[in-house]
Amino acid sequence: MSAANRRIQVDLSDQVAVVTGASRGIGKAIAVTLGAAGARVACIARNQEKLQETAHEISAAGGTAAVFACDVTDSAAATQVIEAVVDQWEKIDILVNNAGITRDTLIPRMSDEEWDDVIATNLRSVFLFTRAGIQAMMRKRYGRIINISSVSGIMGNPGQANYSASKAGIIGLTQTVAREIAGRKVTVNAICPGFIATEMTDALGPAVQDEVKKRVPAKRLGEAAEVADAVLYLASESGAYITGQVLTLDGGLTA
Numbered sequence: 001m002s003a004a005n006r007r008i009q010v011d012l013s014d015q016v017a018v019v020t021g022a023s024r025g026i027g028k029a030i031a032v033t034l035g036a037a038g039a040r041v042a043c044i045a046r047n048q049e050k051l052q053e054t055a056h057e058i059s060a061a062g063g064t065a066a067v068f069a070c071d072v073t074d075s076a077a078a079t080q081v082i083e084a085v086v087d088q089w090e091k092i093d094i095l096v097n098n099a100g101i102t103r104d105t106l107i108p109r110m111s112d113e114e115w116d117d118v119i120a121t122n123l124r125s126v127f128l129f130t131r132a133g134i135q136a137m138m139r140k141r142y143g144r145i146i147n148i149s150s151v152s153g154i155m156g157n158p159g160q161a162n163y164s165a166s167k168a169g170i171i172g173l174t175q176t177v178a179r180e181i182a183g184r185k186v187t188v189n190a191i192c193p194g195f196i197a198t199e200m201t202d203a204l205g206p207a208v209q210d211e212v213k214k215r216v217p218a219k220r221l222g223e224a225a226e227v228a229d230a231v232l233y234l235a236s237e238s239g240a241y242i243t244g245q246v247l248t249l250d251g252g253l254t255a
């Protein structure tokens with residue numbers, strides 16, 4: 001979807017956004033959408049080459065991007081990246097905690113590593129980037145933190161004890177930080193996508209995807225651009241009085 005025919009028109013000129021997991025999928029769509037709306041976007045993930053592709057798309061849409069390759073589970077790296085963004089652009093208005101992984105298996109077979117990797121990537125990273133980024137927001141008395149959780153964090157999903165726990169943890173973290181920081185005009189919200197077409201759901205294979213489509217009342221997977229539009233709204237001035245909320249975006253799956 002090009003910037004010109006977006007359904008939501010938001011002006012984020014002069015704003016600075018940080019997006020984790022911006023090298024592909026939902027995070028890339030979010031980064032490009034925020035960039036096309038005028039924000040300067042710091043794109044974070046491990047794959048530098050893919051991040052450059054995101055940055056080029058942002059430039060092509062008329063925006064400005066910077067690339068910071070790092071592992072979001074690394075506390076020192078999170079602090080360094082946030083400091084580098086503030087050094088470069090003086091502030092952070094929008095933080096989107098989107099990086100995430102799955103390591104699916106039923107609980108009797110789940111290894112310590114499968115548990116720890118998912119909790120570290122999906123939940124610890126949200127804590128690390130929020131703790132690092134919130135200082136800059138508090139100084140400016142303005143901010144939008146948007147955390148990408150999942151319907152699995154609300155309803156659970158067989159084979160995803162690690163993933164569901166991480167995504168439920170994001171909801172508790174979101175609600176708590178929202179309460180702590182609301183007086184500083186910083187909002188903190190979570191989005192819970194259902195099944196969205198990305199490499200993460202490609203891994204399910206066509207047979208499982210067909211089953212999913214039957215289960216979803218909308219009879220299709222969602223698009224990354226649809227999640228990005230929800231982020232754009234929460235990041236906008238119109239989202240100023242929405243905080244501590246969980247927005248489900250799932251074609252009716254949890255209805």
Ligand code: NAP
Binds near residue numbers: 025048
């Ligand atoms: P994806 O295509 O697999 O992309 C995941 C992103 O996270 C990539 O940019 C990846 O970049 C980054 N990432 C993973 N581990 C990282 C690490 N240790 N350090 C830095 N970056 C890391 O997944 P997606 O479908 O776009 O999902 C994005 C988010 O939405 C995730 O939090 C996911 O749980 C959530 N979600 C997705 C769906 C869905 O149906 N797709 C549904 C609900 C929620 P690198 O590999 O380059 O590091």
